[in-house]
Amino acid sequence: MANVVHVVFSRQVVCVLLFISLAHTQNIVVFQPSYLTATGPTVTALLLGNTSDISLNLRTVSPSNKTGSIGSPSCVPQVTQWLLTREQVGKTAVQVQLRLDRSLRLCGENETDTDCCPKPLCVLETLQVSACVGGTPQASLLIQAKIHALLASANAGSANKTAIPNQVYQTLGSCPCDLTFRACDARCCCDKDCSIEDLKLFVSHCLPGPFGGQVSPAPDYHCSVQSSENSPDWFPFLCVSSPPENNPYLGLFYQGNTITSKPGPSFQGPVLPAPVPLNAYFQGSPIFTLNDQFFTIPQKVFGRCVNSAPVAFLKNFKVKCVTLLRSCPTGSPLQTLPTDLRIKVKNGQGGDAVVNVIDEVATDLSQFILSTDAVASSDERLVCENVTLALDYKFYWKGNAITSITLTHTVGTITFNSSVALTTRYSAVFLNGEFTGEPNSGNPGYQVGRPVIAGIVDTLDNNTGAIQRTSINLWKPVSDGFCSTAEKKPVLFGENSTSGCLLHVSQQNLTQCNLLREAVTSLQAALVTAIYVAKSGNPDPLTMTDWVNITFVTLNSSTAMEDTISSCYGIPSHQHIHVWSFITDVVDGIPQRDIRALEVSYSLSPWALDCGGGDVSACVDPTETQLFPITSSVTFTDIPVNPGPPKTRFQINFTEYDCNRNDVCWPELAFPFTKYYTGEPYSQSLAKGLILVFFFITASILGNPWRQIRQAWNCADL
Structure with missing residues (x-):
């Protein structure tokens, strides 16, 4: 039976999907289902297809006496006892609902109210819903309504909600056995709906318990439960004697909370509400366009690139997305026109800001193309022009508003055979005047895991004396781990780290040691380009007291370099960053850490070709290369605020009696008698x-x- 139901349900789903596909491709509308039988006051159906210009009309129809047919649909509306409503549930679907606008209560004897049913069969009619465009019907829905009146007892209550009294002043469960509303419950002596005649029937058989209705058994420790024959020895002295009204179960009747029912699962996806724009922007809030839609830029979400991701106010990002192209792109974001990029954005003050697009043509595509296929003839190559390679946005803001937006749109021409791996860049930077709206790393002290803030002298405006933010980096090897493709990662506060990359060195390079040392030095120096480091996590670029000079330990040039034909000495292969921090204050129990000093030093090492193990190709061929590591590391050291008193000679010499370094502490044998207790x-x-x-x-x-x-x-x- 379960298999049959599953097959029927699957066929219904397939039919609905076929109807949707047919209506979408042929630009028609259709009701699903097209015929319904109503036995209740509510009827629901779906209208599928292009419903943008569709109007719905309802009328009452009757079959012809000669032919028995209903007739063709009509777009002329008619007054009925039904209310017709519609709700858009998708791009190509409208939910049509009919609700009976009258009462189904059966009329009483000699009742003059017209809003009731004179007969048990209250409604018997045929309805027709027509979907029209202009004055032409496109589809129709027939509904056979056969609804009976609601039968209720003479003393049945109204449909109004029961008013529950305030449980603080009145008990909610004063009569727990009163289960039926406005009806007498048998053996419930406290039921106020029972008349005197009803009580005479069961007055001697009332339900036990408080108020004559709480049927909770007495506990074992109650004095009325145990008898003298089977009672334990402790019972006469430790049993509890209390009236049945003093019952712990009575607390259950003072809880007057109501739980609203939740709708069950549905196969129909929920309709997401439209975004609500804010009057003013704040950090992290989404940016809206002029038509109240999210302003989107391709970003990475959970490690994957999303073409339409909302942009958050004052949140900078810089991502790279790799796309495998087998043909020329035709849609966004790889193929966009400048007119599509000039979007009007709400500025947060009731106005708008237009994106100013600056087009640039990239001639060097080495940083955008990762790999291509084998070289083929010129006739087989594909040439894609004006492909978007980078979108770099600059948002200028002041207060809680956006003043202007500048977009640098980088395009280029890509030539490939059958496929190519294209790397596109997307970035957004928020600038307050000329200062980048970088997020802070703490307030005020650094937070563990946040980037260490560094700075360089701003050369754009020397009169202000401002410091431009930058970062202190380590090596971040990717893919093959070579230094030519390695990236950089910022130093995170409180996290020690070591990383590196591999450099190709040949015998020809080892014959020019000075050039090799300069090349490695320039690679290592590119990691730390700043000359200042911020003391706290929220430095002021205009206050020099918020910054500390970075100490660079210069290489000892007086050391003699004993270079040979196939080896070079004094290569700065390792760069070490040492950061000293200390606790300056405590805010809400959280210690605030500041940076006291930062030192950058280098370790020199000799480089020589390894021709052992039978591999002598590097020593024979001057162009053959070997891999040499270039590393970088960072270490954080906490400066203790109070180092404590110096250790005594006894603590230094007799460590076995030191309670801090041993599990067994003999001096604490008489701890309760000492002053430390x-x-x-x-x-x-x-x-x-x-x-x-x-x-x-x-x-x-x-x-x-x-x-x-x-x-x-x-x-x-x-």
Whole structure:
């Protein structure tokens, strides 16, 4: 049976999908289903297809006496006792709902109210819903309504909600056995709906418990439960005697909270609400276009590139996306026109800001093309022009508003055979005047895991004396790990790290040691281009006291370089960054750490070709290369605020008695009698200790060992 239901359901889903596909391709509309039988006051159907210009009309129809047919649909509206509503649930679907606009209550005797059903069969009619464009019907829905009146007892309550009194002043469960509203419950003596005649029927058989309705068994420790035959020894002294009204289960009736039902799972995806733009921007809020849509730029989300990701205010990013092209791109973002990029963005003050596009043509495509296929003839190559290679946005802001936006649109012409791996760059930088809106690394102290903020002198405007932010970097090897393709990663506060890359060196390079040393030095110097480091995590670029000079340990040039034909000495192959930090203050129990000093030093090492192991090609061929490592590291050292008193000679020489370095601490054997014990006053601890010693001596005197000693003594006297 389960397999049959699954097959039927699958066929219905396939039919709906086929209807949607047909309506979408042929630009028509259709009701699904096209015929319904209504037995309740609500009817729901779906209208599929191009529903943008569709109007819905409802009328009551009847079959012809001669032919028995309903007739063709009509777009002339008619007044009925039904309310017709529509709701857009997708791009090509509209939910049509009919609701009966009258009461289904059965009329009473001699009742003059017209809003009731005079007969048990209250509604019997045929409805037709027509979907029209202009005055022409496109589709129709037939509904056979056969609805009976709602039968209720004479003393049934109204449909209004029951008003629950405030449980602070009135008990909610004053009669727990009253389960039926406005009806007498049998054996419930506290039910106010029971008349005197009803109570006479079961007055001697009322439900036990508080108020005559709480049927909770008495616990075992109650005095009324145990009898004298089977009661335990402790029962007469430790049983509990209390009236049944004093019951712990009564607390359950003082909880008047109501739980609203949640809709069950549905196969239809939820309709996401439209974004609500804010009056003013704040850090992290999305940026909106003039038509209240998110302003999007391709970004990385969970490690994958997304073509339409919202841009957050004051959140800088710089990403690279790799796309495998097998044909020339035709859509966004790889193929965009300048007019499509000139978007109007809300500035956060009731106005708008237009994106100013600057087009640039890239001639060197080495940084955008990773790999290509084998070389083929010119006739087989594909030439793609005006391909977007980079989108670099600059947002200028002031306060909570955007003043202007500048976009550098880099395009280029790509030529390839069957496929090519294209790397595109996307970035967004927020500038306050000429200062980059970089996020801080703490407020005020550095936070562990945040980038260390460095700075260089701003050469754009020397009169201000401002410092432009930058970063201190380490090597970040990618793919093959070579220095030619390696990237850089910022130094994170409080995290020690070591990284490096591999450099190709040949015998010809080792014959020019000075050039080799300069090349390695320039590679290492590119990691740290700053001359200042910020003391705190939120430095002011205009305040020089917020910055500390970076110390560079110069290489010892006086050391003699004993270079040979196939080896070079004094290669700065390792760069070490040493950061000293200390705690300056505590805010809400969190220590605030600042940077006191930063030092950059180098370690020199000799480089020589390794021709052992039978591999002598590098020593024979001057152009053959070997790999040599270039490394970089960072170390963080905390400066203690209070180093404490110096150690005594006893602590230095007799370490076995040091409680801080041993599991067994003999000096703490009498810890309760020392001044370090602060659990109670010293006089009380001393008195308790003397009492324990007294008991120990008394037990020893009166115990078995002392008795044996006295017996031995008496025997010796005899």
